[in-house]
Amino acid sequence: MTSMKDVITKAKIAALPDHAELRVAAGSVVTRSARELIAARGINLRFDDDPAAEAQEEERGTEHAIATVIGRDQVGIIALVSGILAASHVNILDISQTVLQGFFAMVMILDLSRSQSDFAELQQKLEKAGEEMGLKITLQHEDVFQYMHRV
Amino acid sequence: MPxxxxxxxxxxxxxxxxxxxxxIRTITMGISLRDCADPDLKAAGRKIxxxxxxxxxxLxxxxxQLERSFGIPIINKRVAVTPIALVAECSGDDDYCSLAQVLDDAAREIGVNFIGGFAALVHKGFTGGDIKLIDSLPRALSETERVCAAVNVGTTRSGINMEAVAKMGEVIKETAQRTADKDGLGCAKLVVFCNAPEDNPFMAGAFHGVGEPECVINVGVSGPGVILNAVRNHPKADFASLASLxxxxxxxxxxxxxLFGRTASRKLGIPFGVVDLSLAPTPAVGDSVAEILEAMGLERCGAPGTTAALAVLNDAVKKGGAMASSSVGGLSGAFIPVSEDQGMARAAVEGALTIEKLEALTCICSVGLDMVVIPGDTPAETIAAIIADEAAIGMINKKTTGVRLIPAPGKKKGDRAEFGGLLGGGPVMEVSGYSSAAFINRGGRIPAPLQALTN
Incomplete structure (x- = not known):
């Protein structure tokens, strides 16, 4: 379990020079204070590749997420969102949309299994683009809806 | 389509x-420290x-990562450990404050806001380690920021240790004095329990029980706001429909x-323990249990009918929750902390909610008199007697009750105490001025009730 892992603490980071490169074994524990100090001192943290973990990633197969877009209806909403998704190689499995009294509400079901952006990165891109157009865009893992609405 | x-x-x-x-109110990792015991307390501290x-x-x-991928915030990430009295006992030291400091440092290093388990289980009597831990409490709680403490003084099976109850009255007073500059904040990190659960993920009462595995992930859910809106949207529903809703x-x-518990467990490679169904309020607007009770049709929380309303709420939450998870545990009920719940605090300020009414509510909710600020000059024996009352309710009703009282130094009824953050703030509530000193000074143990004889 956790007993064999390296542990990186704040004290270990404090001993390094600024902007140093720190290579650690895959799966190492890096504490919150260590991460804060890493960010503050511009240290480059790299995890060694772990072939076992990568193989596991491959096996996961499909990964679905749900994106929602809410805001005032305007030209180019679908183009904006689908453009970002296409650029990250995210496939849109289903779209439904309604416009109620000028308010636009869209739900997209996405397949992230070939996505070239990781989840957080994609989420940020969508949120930022949404803000520029005055839209609220969320991206959530499918499991949330699966767990809440299906037994 | 899939x-x-x-x-x-x-x-x-x-x-x-x-x-x-x-x-999600909290994801709490329980860690056993039983293998960290050492005759040298410093060495034990290093191992811990x-x-x-x-x-x-x-953690x-x-x-x-889970917050991002599921789009639902987790308010707290916390750690609960084996009661420190058990771990420190084999050392010869008399003062366990150094271990509280170790817990505080570890919490800071990993970035959790609270760590629970500076605790002792003394429901039937004390060991040497228990006494030393309890004596260390006032200093430990005043010198650390993130350490939470719990003392279990009674159970349905063993009765109530009245020596411990009397002692805790004094400990609470002294802790308040030592943190007088912060309105007695130290007491907000100390819970006195009867029937303390071993897998409770909620602070300040969380500890990792002796029957628990090496390491475990427990989750506490929240969501008074969601229930509040459901109740508000159906003002005419009768009680059966309301309960169903x-x-x-x-x-x-x-x-x-x-979902969060299982996913966190998989990602961390640590077994999943329980989901605690407690409705846990926060000082945020709309995140209040009191407001749910008021939405059911009470002008103010504390009005006649409040106990019945809480019973409806508490039971329906358990029924719905029990169907949703295969591993329910911890406290699992509704919390009624005064300072952490805006609606409760308001009702107390307006005089609608008194300590006596709160005590009645604790017969059916998950924890007892929680985050109640009382006058700073309340005698230790009176505090002990309030603890005894709560422990008796827990003992007889086979449920968990806890007491987290803050005798705010220098404050009188009608004043306000502020603790900040999730601990919130609240009014100083009136406590009966009649003395219970002779009762508390009897000492000994209240025998286990008939309810204990179940075999």
Whole structure:
């Protein structure tokens, strides 16, 4: 379990020079204070590749997420969102949309299994683009809806 | 299509998060420290620090990953450990404050806001280690920031240790004095229990019980705001329909707890323990248990009918929650902390809610007199007697009760105490001026009740 892992603490980071490169074994524990100090001192943290973990990633197969877009209806909403998704190689499995009294509400079901952006990165891109157009865009893992609405 | 969610279902979930404060209240990692005992307390401290950092070093990071991918915030990531009295006992030292400091340092290193388990279980009597831990409490709580403490003084099976009850009255007074500059903040990190659960993920009372595995992930759900809106939207519903409505909502909330617990467990490679169904309020607007009771038709929380309303709420939450998770545990009920719940605090300020009414409510809710500020000059014996009352309710009703009283130094009825953050703030509530000193000074143990004879 956790007993064999390296542990990186704040004290270990404090001993390094600024902007140093720190290579650690895959799966190492890096504490919150260590991460804060890493960010503050511009240290480059790299995890060694772990072939076992990568193989596991491959096996996961499909990964679905749900994106929602809410805001005032305007030209180019679908183009904006689908453009970002296409650029990250995210496939849109289903779209439904309604416009109620000028308010636009869209739900997209996405397949992230070939996505070239990781989840957080994609989420940020969508949120930022949404803000520029005055839209609220969320991206959530499918499991949330699966767990809440299906037994 | 592999999917079958309707747009309504999807927006219902979004709505819960965006508008109704749906969140996961806490992911708490329980860690056994039994293998850290050492005749040298310093060496024990090193082992404890090393073990907590190793096991829980990635807890905050993992929690944040889950928040991002599920789009639901986790308010707290915390750690609970084996009661320190058990771990420190084999050392010859008399003062366990150094271990509290170790826990505080470890909590800071891994970035958790509270660490629970500076605790002793003394429901039938004290060992040497228990006494030393209890004596260390006032200093430990005043010198550390993140350490939470609990003392179990009674159980249904063993009765109530009245020596411990009397002692805790004094400990609470002294802790308040030592943190007088912060309105007695130290007492907000100390719970006195009867029937303390071993797998409770909620602070300040969390500790990792002796029957628990090496390491475990427990989850506490939240969501008073979601239930509040469900109740508000059905002002005319009769009680059967109201209960059913709360049940359905509690089910959905608890499913989120189950999802987070299972996913965190997989990511961290640590077994999943329980989901605690407690409705936990926060000082945020709309995240109040008192407001749910008021939405049921009471002018103010504390009005006649409040106990019945809480019974409806508490039971429906359990029924819905029990269906949603295969591993329910911890406290699992509604919390009624005064300072942490805006509606409760308001009702107390306006005089609608008194300590006596709160005591009645604790017969049916999950924890007892929680975060109640009382006058700073309340005698230790009176505090002990309030603890005894609560412990008796727990003992006779086979339920958990706890007491987290803050005798705010220098403050009188009508003044206000502020603790900040999730601990909130609240009014100083009136306590009966009649003395209980002779009763408390009897000492000994209240025998186990008839309810204990179940075999």
């Amino acid at each position: 999917f079958s969610y309707t747009q309504d279902e999807i927006f219902e979930t979004i709505n819960m998060v965006e508008l109704e404060n749906l969140d 620090y090393e073990k907590i950092v190793r096991y829980a070093g990635n 905050v990071e993992t929690g944040e 709360i049940k359905q909502t509690a089910f959905k909330i608890t499913r989120m707890g189950e």
